[in-house]
Amino acid sequence: MSQLSLTRRETVLALLSGAASAAAAPAFAQQAEWLQNYDAGPRNAVLRSSTPMLSPETLQATEQAIAAYRDLAARGGWQPVQLPERMGLGARGAAVAALRQRLAVTGDLVQKAGESNVYDSYVEAAVRQFQARVGLSTTGSINRATIVALNVPIERRIRQLETNVVRLRTWSGNLGSRYVVANIPAATVETVENGRVATRHAAGVGKIDRQSPLLQTKIPEVNFNPTWTVPASIIRKDLIPKMRKEPNYLTENKIRIISPSGGEIAPSQVNWNSDEATRYTFRQDPGGDFNSLGFVRINIPSPYGVYMHDTPAKGIFGDDYRFVSSGCMRVQNVRDYVAWLLKNTPGWDRAKIDEVIASGQRVNARIADPVPCYWVYVTAWATPDGGVQFRDDIYNKDGLGPAPVAALQGENDI
Template sequence: MLSRRRLLLTGSLALVFTPAAAFAQSQAEWSQNYEAVSRSRVQRTSTPMLSPEALAATDEMIQRYRDIAARGGWQQVRGAERLRVGSKGAEVVGLRQRLIITGDLDPTAGESPIYDSYVEAGVRRFQARHGLSATGAMNPVTVAAMNVPADVRMRQLEINLVRLRTYSGNLGSRFVTVNIPAALVETVEGGVVHTRHAAGVGKIDRQSPLLNSKVVEINFNPFWTVPASIIRKDLIPKMQKEPNYLTENKIRIFNGAGQELNPSQVNWFSDEATRYRFRQDSGGELNSMGFVRINIPNPHGVYMHDTPSKGIFGDDFRFVSSGCVRLQNVRDYIEWLLKDTPGWSREQIDATFKAGSRTDARLSVPVNIYWVYITAWATPDGLVQFRDDIYNKDGLGASIPVASRVPNEPDQEMFLQN
């Protein structure tokens, strides 16, 4: 029986193709094994990025990519930037061949010049493995990722195998991994992933640091004290252009004696503002930390937090902060963190959010946390993941394109969010 999705798909194609082309399309699709499509989907794995299983799988994947590179790698994908379901041409044939080499499309998919649902599923799988929005349609960013040479991907895996070995010991029965280039957070318990969270991490010029620490405390409805670096780089230039910015965003100014100043009392065309303390009122709708700050002692002064700008989590490129880490679905995260702390059920957490009052919750047992830099890893199911070397720590230079994924700053994003 045809699914509703397939019925709608074939119905829409009939509007685009001539009858002969439509017949060829159906022949191409029906001749393929439907299990091939299910195998091309990316399934959520419970294997942590930092685990002996991921280490072993990455080691095995290196050999596979060495073999691919030894056979000449893959051909460059050309003229495919606008391809999608219903497209037809030699470019589709080349795309099929590229997807087959890395296991994103079953070898039985053939050489049809038609971009059918099998090619779409293969593109989705490829996009998901590279941290791109899995639309199933081609675009310049997907083409750029496909055209990274096989020997470069092989080298990327080799470099990251060394990093994974660093974390192959006992990380704790419960721990958190923040993978910076993947802009992804995992909570791990009993050797399996409990939750995953999209994250916003440091910009290229304000990088999130690598660190090992512990989560010790949750601050509900926190104030935000503007760091000195942001006062100098962002706040002063902003006030020169928008004198009402502080008032509109509920940011107060205090002098050394703790007295509150009016923004009009400050000379914004000098460095006078660097001598004062700037504090944003609590409240998730405007406060740069949203409703929650998660404290992790470290020498860099960074932490994790909620954000009022939830739209960033739908972006492929989430390198948007001044070094701290913003979290999607923060309530699920802190519920997991506080599960062993008496008095902090999900109901209590939700009630504290709703109350809007400043409240602190100290974890009964601190949870290990690791901020790491892993741009390539594999899992025992045979899936290999790649991410951009956003901070150029792999040392592979321009071989892996990054600039094409840097968007304009989102309009809704406050310039001073940490």
């Protein structure tokens, strides 16, 4: 295939899937090379962008994606597909043919995959790529959440992009040479250094009824092996009901009750059928295996009283639906995260971090150059090397109605 043989439609598909760069001429060359050298399979199905989400490059790519989606809509967009809720490699039939057609429309399935009614490695790779673009686990197999995401109308996707390009313009200026961005609807955290993503982390963020706030601050300090003081809202909403059902809950989780005078009292001394517990302080001992903050708390001064932290419940990071907290943010691979935060602080290399955590002692580390931190809300964006990304509007801030995929999920217990 020559560089000049690509049609306008192929260029649009390149923009949709992330196969093309931002500039028009390089887009043709890169798309041609991508189509020729594509190796079907999970290794290449998921494109990992090193472009920061808050950047001029992302803003430009998102503006181009809007044009591409409008172009695609004018050509008929895509139609809903009727698929079984479980389908994967080796499946055959009309449903697979419909799936291939749907994935081809947005460039997730490459042209060299051909036409077939077989769920082959090309289809599996295309499904992985689509799942990555909408924030689902990249299994390469069809499930209910993937079907719902496939069937979101193109008109809604365009409105998502139009809404979020305004947000991206707000953040397209100079955010600092080193900074942290937590995108709440994506439930992800990325660290950025010198204009490139340094590390990326899954996160657990606030439930719909206990939302993580939007904020702009700086991270001044990391606390190792912290205690956890239970917030008043959690005492009322969670702890009192829990104690009514499980009287040994506090003891088993090493949570102490501290009276206003500073003394410790036994759980049996509290009337759990009243609001008496709200008069006390509840403090959990340090311990990464059971403490709700895990091994690390990252302080972020704000009027909301929220912060970032580790968690003993690391299984949540493998879930698609990570809206599980009371407003604070749990961070995957927290040791890598704090190592990046402390990299310019003398005496705090990775070996020192591991040593302090292993000691079990409470230690505070002041960051030499407090790192700017932004908690933002972006449900649609594009990057030159990462394709067009969509996430559920979990807090209904886009004004487009209930989020499609999130409606399938239940609330997770904390």
